[in-house]
Amino acid sequence: MPWLLGMIFGVFVGATPGLTATMAVALIVPISFYLEPNAGLALIIGVSFTAIFAGDIPATYLRIPGTPASAAATLDGNEMAKQGRGGLALVIDLICSCLGGLIGVGILMLIARPLARLALHFSDFEYFWLGVLGLSLSALVSRGSTLRGLIAAALGILISTVGMDVVSGVPRYTWGSFELLEGLNFIPVMIGLFGFAEVLRNVTASREMAAPANQAQQAGTTRTAIRQIWKHKWLVLRSAVLGTGIGALPGAGADIAAWGAYGLAKVTSRAPDKLGTGSYEGVIAPTSANNGAVAGAWIPALVFGIPGDAVTAIVLGAMMMYNITPGPRLFEAGTQVQAIFLIALITQFLLLPAGLLGIRAFDWILRLPRRLVLTAVMVFSVVGSFAIRNSVFDVYVMFAFGLIGFFLEAKKVPLAPVILGLILGDLIEKKLRAGLISSSGDLTPLFTRPICAALVGLLVVALVIVPAVRWLRTRQRVATPSDG
Secondary structure, X not given: OHHHHHHHHHHHHHOOOOOOHHHHHHHHHHHHOXXXXXXXXXXXXXXXHHHHHHOHHHHHHOOOOOOHHHOOHHHHHHHHHHOOOHHHHHHHXXXXXXXXXXXXXHHHXXXXXXXXXXXXXXXXXXXXXXXHHHHHHXXXXXXXXXXXXXXXXXHHHHHHOOXXXXXXXXXXXXXXXXXXXXXXXXXXXXXXHHHHHHHHHHHHHOOXXXXXXXXXXXXXXXXXXXXXXXXXXXXXXXXXXXXXXXXXXXXXXXXXXXXXXXXXXHHHOOOHHHOOOOOHHHHHHHHHHHHHHHHHOHHHHHHHXXXXXXXXXXXXXXXXXXXXXXXXXXXXXXXXXXXXXXXXXXXXXXXXXHHHHHHHHHHHHOOOOHHHHHHHXXXXXXXXHHHHHOOHHHHHHXXXXXXXXXXXHHOOOOOHHHHHHXXXXXXXXXXXXXXXXXXXXXXXXXXXXXHHHHHHHHXXXXXXXXXHHHHXXXXXXXXXXXXX
16 A cells, blocks of 8 residues: 555656655655565655656646656657647556566666676766767757757756856856855756746737646547557667666666657657657657666666666665665575565556556646646746745746746747756766866877767767758658659
């Protein structure tokens, strides 16, 4: 019973903008200490998986990501909601989350040791290129021109530089403000760009919210969802495997995994231009990668005691309280690891009823009059922004970035790369500067290390070769009718 209740709690937290999966796990850990170790781990694992899925619910219906990993879901999921297929999008989302989690846990069970060893070969330079690659993919796959996407990503990086310098400790762009010394928290920025800006768009355009009242009756059938997932089964597999691999890299996270899978879907799609307009592929890819990444983060955590993300960092602390020591010796005993694997597998099946409950509850909320829904969005935006650090300043940040988001969208500049730039900007700067310090300023390892060279190659393919091939194909399609 605590297991399922914890998952329902995870759905509530994940679907509330500003309340992250990390916060959900942090709140549930003290309660887990009153349970026996496996029951406590079940509670924590259940919350982490459901919170990541639930973040896609407001992302689809309201265009407000519930968690940072749900930013990619605002692209095609919200477009489907505008077309009256929001219920179908979320059923697909839920099933793919379960499948992605199952594939991720399966990979965790099979190749935990080899993949964790690969992650240990990543130096600061590799993490720098991984961050640049993830950021570039978000710019590449965003709706509109790649140039505008790159501008948005650069803006996000610029915002991430506000606060104390990561090396020298000198304040940057703070203008004497004490609140800005810690930098701009990405949660209020994200809520402002996607939440308050959406309210402004609805008010100024006098249009309905993204989800019509009869959403569930129109297209949200399990049969249709299963048919579409089966049609794109290889995309589910590719995205889940990619998400698991990225999740196994400490610090990478589900947000990079989601964007990486979305970029891969666009590169391999037969109709890449449809992504961003309500495509099934655009819904299936990121959500399959999300829960795969959650499972992947457990690989370095269990094998080497290195947390793959903030959630597993909290979990490692809880495991120590249970007298469970992560590391190679944990695999020698075998019994405890098998119990963790079994809990993770069962959690994927329990995610179905918990997720359906969350979808129906949210759909019921959206049946309320439009003015009430807009008011609720504003209330959650303010509460979510304030709750992060109990700071009114963060509420002002949310309002400011709501205005910025409204302006950027009016100029057709995508918002998602701004958020990812803010999240990854700090990591990119830290890793680059730490790498250069370790190499005494020598840039050679940045390109000559094997994994670095592979990541640079992927970056060239993504930003140069793929756009060039698309341009040639477009020219051929335009020229073909005139030749005939």
